[in-house]
Amino acid sequence: MIKNKLFSIVYMFLLTLFFTGLVSAVHTFNQEEIRLNEHIKLQKIILHVLGMQPDSNVSDNEISRIFNKRIKSEEQQGRIIYRGYGPDGTTLVGYAFPLFGPGFWGPVFGMIAVDDQLEKIHGIAFYKHSETPGLGGRITEEWFVRQFKGKRLVPVQQKYFFLRPPGTAQAENEVDAITGATGTSRAVEKLLNSNLAEYLALLAKHASGT
Amino acid sequence: MARSKSRKIIVKGLWKENPVFRQILGICSALAVTNLMINTLIMSISVVFVLAMSNLTVSLLRNVTPPRIRMMVQVLIIASYVIIVDIMLKAYLPDISEALGPYVGLIITNCIIMGRCEGFARSNPPWPSVVDGFACGCGYAVILFLVAFFREFLGFGTVFGMSVLPAQWTRWTIMVMAPGAFFMLAGIIWIVRSFEKKEEEQITGRS
Numbered sequence: 001m002i003k004n005k006l007f008s009i010v011y012m013f014l015l016t017l018f019f020t021g022l023v024s025a026v027h028t029f030n031q032e033e034i035r036l037n038e039h040i041k042l043q044k045i046i047l048h049v050l051g052m053q054p055d056s057n058v059s060d061n062e063i064s065r066i067f068n069k070r071i072k073s074e075e076q077q078g079r080i081i082y083r084g085y086g087p088d089g090t091t092l093v094g095y096a097f098p099l100f101g102p103g104f105w106g107p108v109f110g111m112i113a114v115d116d117q118l119e120k121i122h123g124i125a126f127y128k129h130s131e132t133p134g135l136g137g138r139i140t141e142e143w144f145v146r147q148f149k150g151k152r153l154v155p156v157q158q159k160y161f162f163l164r165p166p167g168t169a170q171a172e173n174e175v176d177a178i179t180g181a182t183g184t185s186r187a188v189e190k191l192l193n194s195n196l197a198e199y200l201a202l203l204a205k206h207a208s209g210t
Numbered sequence: 211m212a213r214s215k216s217r218k219i220i221v222k223g224l225w226k227e228n229p230v231f232r233q234i235l236g237i238c239s240a241l242a243v244t245n246l247m248i249n250t251l252i253m254s255i256s257v258v259f260v261l262a263m264s265n266l267t268v269s270l271l272r273n274v275t276p277p278r279i280r281m282m283v284q285v286l287i288i289a290s291y292v293i294i295v296d297i298m299l300k301a302y303l304p305d306i307s308e309a310l311g312p313y314v315g316l317i318i319t320n321c322i323i324m325g326r327c328e329g330f331a332r333s334n335p336p337w338p339s340v341v342d343g344f345a346c347g348c349g350y351a352v353i354l355f356l357v358a359f360f361r362e363f364l365g366f367g368t369v370f371g372m373s374v375l376p377a378q379w380t381r382w383t384i385m386v387m388a389p390g391a392f393f394m395l396a397g398i399i400w401i402v403r404s405f406e407k408k409e410e411e412q413i414t415g416r417s
Contacts, residue, residue: 008276015271015283019290026294033301041304 041127043067046096049113049123050084071096076202084113092116097199099126101191104183106130108139108191114153118200124148126188136184147175153200160196163189216341223345229322230353231399236322239313240354241391247370250351250358252299252306256314258347260291261323265331265343272332284327285318292317322350357394361385 040060047053047063052070054062072083082096095118099110108129113122124145131137138144152172153160163169163177163185177185229235236257243253267287268275275283296314299307307314317323326346331339362368365385367375384390 004276008279011274011276012279012282012286016286019286023290023293023297026297030297030301034297037300037304 040064043071045111045125045127046071046082046084046113049111049125050082050094050096051113051122052084076206079199079202081199081203094122095199095203096122097195097203099124099191099195101187101194103129103131103187103191104136104181105132108188112148112192112195114200114203118203119153121148121151121153131184132181136178136181138178138181139184139188144176144178151175153196155197158197159189159193161189161192215338219338219341220345220348223342223347224349224352227346228349228353229325229346230350230395231402233322233325234399235325236320236350237395239316239320240350240357240395241388242313243310244354244358244391244394245361245365245386246309247355247358247362249306249309250354252303253310253313254347254351254354256292256295256299257317257320257322257350258344260288260295260317261326261347262340262343263291264288264323264327265339266336268327268331269334269336269339272334280332281328284324288323288327289318322346353395353398356398357391360394361390365390 040063043063044053047067047070050071052066054066069089070085070087072085074081074083080098083092084094084096085091086093094113094115096111096113099108099112101108106129108126108131110124110126112124114120115122126139126145129137129139131139147169148161151161154173156162156173160173162171162174164174166176166179168174169176177189223229227233230237230240239253239257243249264284264287268284271283292315295317296307299310299314326343330342334342359369362370363374364382367373367379367381382390385394
């Protein structure tokens, strides 16, 4: 009896060792490829929020080429900021920076771009989240993110945006929330405002300093 | 003789014991990944691969695995293959990997796979187990393709992304959304089962 139990444990241990080894090997072998894909994806998102995305059918090399020409990344106090330049590669047209914060179920990752005067929003995108598909997950949909395009950045009570019940958003700093996803909408409002406040202060200080 | 046995297993997987419309298994993913045929194709290949490989592994280990811990072993095996598929998709088909989202990972919990390991591979030699996994995977794939074909055709007017209907075609948006999948799947199960009505009547006691 003891022998059987011991065998079960040893057997399970060895089998687990074998399969974790196998999975790790496959992972290590493909790591570089996956990293590259994610890199391209991020470049696409940054170009997209800055309104610089080329046609959807251009090759990955072309995306990288445009990115390298028009985007320069830099670190300010440990925060990454992407500067976007015009087609000539020298006139500054705006800044892009990441959005990050807790959603309703898990962390939400996004990207936002503002103009060079820090007055208007160029575009916004959410690309990684664990919100409920069809409810909170709709933050990635075009109709939701399109609402932010061209909005002026004027803080009211230290908040840039208010998410209102769907269909009732009217003022410049209001956008429609998502039906059935109050939790996600509130979380997005919060992370949007806190990220904007932080990065805009950083950018303003940086712009005046140079 | 071996060949006729394989054929029997294939017929079972595709028709007589089809996992989707007979056993109503794997419905979650059948509903989720069928709005575009290309997604369905990749999902089906993944499921066939995982099913065949898990069946093979479980069958190879069937005489050594202590029965008491067999479920644990099966989950370990299935999960490993699914993670491998997931890594491969992320590395070589990133767009499709994103479209399928969590459903690749959820193959682990697809009842078809554990069902075949437990119901077939555990008590059969390796070769028939691989055939069984392959057949059941194809049985799953066929139904998914049927659902996906109608959903994409009516919902987008395309087949595998190619336009086949005139531009003025009014898209049945509901087919692309979740309810469309329910209608389609229910419709297919209804049609298929009415073919088999006689057979069912003979064994009414079962249902």
